[in-house]
Amino acid sequence: MSVQERKERERAGRERLILATARELAEQQGWDAVTTRRLAERIEYSQPVLYSHFRGKREIIGAVALVGAAEMAASLRAAARAADGPRARVTALARAYLDFAERNPAVYDAMFRLDGGLAFANEDTPEPLQDAFAALLESLGEVAGDGVHPALFTEVFWAALHGLATLTRAGRLPPEETERRAELLVDRLALV
Amino acid sequence: MSVQERKERERAGRERLILATARELAEQQGWDAVTTRRLAERIEYSQPVLYSHFRGKREIIGAVALVGAAEMAASLRAAARAADGPRARVTALARAYLDFAERNPAVYDAMFRLDGGLAFANEDTPEPLQDAFAALLESLGEVAGDGVHPALFTEVFWAALHGLATLTRAGRLPPEETERRAELLVDRLALV
DNA sequence: CTCGATTGTCTAGCAATGCTAGGATCGAGT
DNA sequence: ACTCGATCCTAGCATTGCTAGACAATCGAG
Numbered sequence: 001m002s003v004q005e006r007k008e009r010e011r012a013g014r015e016r017l018i019l020a021t022a023r024e025l026a027e028q029q030g031w032d033a034v035t036t037r038r039l040a041e042r043i044e045y046s047q048p049v050l051y052s053h054f055r056g057k058r059e060i061i062g063a064v065a066l067v068g069a070a071e072m073a074a075s076l077r078a079a080a081r082a083a084d085g086p087r088a089r090v091t092a093l094a095r096a097y098l099d100f101a102e103r104n105p106a107v108y109d110a111m112f113r114l115d116g117g118l119a120f121a122n123e124d125t126p127e128p129l130q131d132a133f134a135a136l137l138e139s140l141g142e143v144a145g146d147g148v149h150p151a152l153f154t155e156v157f158w159a160a161l162h163g164l165a166t167l168t169r170a171g172r173l174p175p176e177e178t179e180r181r182a183e184l185l186v187d188r189l190a191l192v
Numbered sequence: 193m194s195v196q197e198r199k200e201r202e203r204a205g206r207e208r209l210i211l212a213t214a215r216e217l218a219e220q221q222g223w224d225a226v227t228t229r230r231l232a233e234r235i236e237y238s239q240p241v242l243y244s245h246f247r248g249k250r251e252i253i254g255a256v257a258l259v260g261a262a263e264m265a266a267s268l269r270a271a272a273r274a275a276d277g278p279r280a281r282v283t284a285l286a287r288a289y290l291d292f293a294e295r296n297p298a299v300y301d302a303m304f305r306l307d308g309g310l311a312f313a314n315e316d317t318p319e320p321l322q323d324a325f326a327a328l329l330e331s332l333g334e335v336a337g338d339g340v341h342p343a344l345f346t347e348v349f350w351a352a353l354h355g356l357a358t359l360t361r362a363g364r365l366p367p368e369e370t371e372r373r374a375e376l377l378v379d380r381l382a383l384v
Numbered sequence: 385c386t387c388g389a390t391t392g393t394c395t396a397g398c399a400a401t402g403c404t405a406g407g408a409t410c411g412a413g414t
Numbered sequence: 415a416c417t418c419g420a421t422c423c424t425a426g427c428a429t430t431g432c433t434a435g436a437c438a439a440t441c442g443a444g
Contacts, residue, residue: 007420035402045422045423046424047403048403048404048405048424051403051404052422056403057401112362112364113305120363120364121364121365148376152372152376155369156352156373156376158355159352159359159373160348160352161355162358162359163351163352163355163358164348164351164355166354166358167347170304170312171312173313173347180344181347181348184340184348189380189381227429227430227431229429238393239394239431240395240432240434241394243431243432244393248431
């Protein structure tokens with residue numbers, strides 16, 4: 001059995017290598033530059049190897065998205081934990097979210113802009129994505145206000161952050177005032 | 193000179209045909225299905241003809257985006273005009289925006305999600321895009337609140353709407369509660 | 385009316401893309 | 415040492431955006 005175990009270990013290692021390489025390449029040159037050929041060349045295997053791990057490029061994007069979701073959830077929780085009081089937590093949360101999107105644009109795209117073949121908004125949604133939403137909910141639920149469903153409030157807040165992140169990165173909004181926009185958003189949306 | 197004029201008229205007509213066809217195809221099957229070959233076939237010309245009107249696919253997307261922006265601006269203004277009072281205007285505006293995005297997903301993508309090679313957030317921004325933003329500003333400026341820059345407020349509001357529109361359409365948010373989310377957004381962001 | 389030139393259009397082709405079939409190679413277990 | 419299955423690669427397909435160069439239609443001058 002040891003032989004089989006070793007093989008599985010090697011396989012898992014190579015899968016991590018593929019994902020790390022895809023992510024790195026995407027961050028460096030954008031997802032368009034992540035072609036199966038280039039990716040295969042960088043991991044020093046031929047293209048068909050990729051297809052023994054993933055169904056195709058879409059699934060690779062999806063896998064990177066899941067890794068990113070876990071990271072984002074951790075970042076959000078860390079930021080919330082470091083802040084005192086509900087209001088400060090929300091501010092920190094918003095900053096952390098926008099910061100993550102700015103620092104990991106390719107991963108963010110994989111999560112929310114590209115089609116990674118992932119299920120959303122239903123029971124089939126992969127755990128890391130549900131957990132990232134939960135991380136938002138934990139801090140936002142307490143400032144939703146009476147009579148407002150926490151999940152609905154979180155969705156709206158999230159959508160606003162998502163809009164700011166994507167429009168800014170696409171050059172639709174001047175980046176200089178990101179901070180002021182985030183402040184305004186928190187000021188209005190968070191009740192005390 | 194009349195000959196030349198006729199040719200220019202025909203040329204302009206064909207350009208409109210290209211754009212209308214591209215838009216129709218994109219709305220029916222998505223922008224991925226808008227290939228130069230398919231597009232050329234539908235307009236009953238060969239592919240190179242497309243390149244005598246536009247630099248490439250990107251520029252076609254950009255041109256569709258401009259047409260869409262003009263339409264959206266008109267829709268937003270019509271909705272605002274039909275409402276009484278600042279608060280009702282904002283509600284109507286939000287509804288009209290989300291409605292436009294839902295009814296013209298391909299055009300919306302061309303405007304805000306895809307790369308149409310257009311300039312944004314600077315003085316080179318094409319007029320229709322500036323005007324669409326102006327249409328938002330007209331109704332939103334009056335509910336920004338004291339001491340809040342109207343343009344900044346509009347950007348935040350717009351980003352929130354954009355987030356709702358894109359996340360909903362990408363299946364990230366369940367569509368049933370769109371209306372409630374929009375209400376919550378207006379409730380919180382618009383000051384009276 | 386004819387002819388040359390210009391304008392316009394098409395056929396054919398390039399390189400790059402995602403993906404796959406089929407054969408070669410390597411190694412585990414007898 | 416040998417067999418057989420798993421593993422990997424070479425080669426290739428269809429499709430994409432885009433372009434070069436040949437061909438045809440049309441216009442203006444004589």
